Amino acid sequence: MERHNPGRRRTADHLYASALSLARTGETFDRLRGLQGVEGEALLLVLEASRADGRSGVTEPEPITPGRLGRELRLPSASVTAVVDRLERGGHLRRVRDTGDRRKVLLLPTEEAERAHTTYWGGLDERIVEVMERFSPEELSIVDRFLRGATAVTEGYRAEREGHP
Structure with a gap:
């Protein structure tokens, strides 16, 4: 797997931007x-x-x-x-x-x-x-699989880092 693929980097950047936007929306609440x-x-x-x-x-x-x-x-x-x-x-x-x-x-x-x-x-x-209505069920299935994987990796990373600067 090519780690520095521009498409993957762009997707990761969008994921981080979405997470940050959601966090800021929570801060506003x-x-x-x-x-x-x-x-x-x-x-x-x-x-x-x-x-x-x-x-x-x-x-x-x-x-x-x-x-x-x-x-x-x-x-x-x-x-x-x-x-x-x-x-x-x-x-x-x-x-x-x-x-x-x-x-x-x-x-x-x-x-x-x-x-x-x-x-x-x-x-x-x-x-x-x-936004989801713009995607087919098949596309949403792929997005869902990606988000579940990204969430699991993030949770695992957080657990590993607990207590470690």
Whole structure:
């Protein structure tokens, strides 16, 4: 495989540009909602865990606990508590006792947080679908395979680099 093929380089550049654009779009959402630091990522994790839409691999909703949120964010428990407190005060999430184990606390998004997220990101979803409609099912299958591979490689690379500058 030719690594320095201009077509491949261009595709990689477009992938990076798309990832950066998506990250900046998320930062805009955070700013508009008054979220700072890791609060936006924390809220996104709470929202994703409460849904079963298949988008993030979730097929059954499983509300997130503060402990799991801390592991996902790679934060110590005191920092997680501070983030959850700020999100709760801001009306973004609520703490609920697990009905099966009253000792367990679950984090759930508020209806307002759900609505704000759906309203903001729904417009982008519609535009992405419009772009996808320009491609045949076969072409989309190839794009899907490429994106899955790129995501897996990126996740693997991130995992390898954890704790290594």
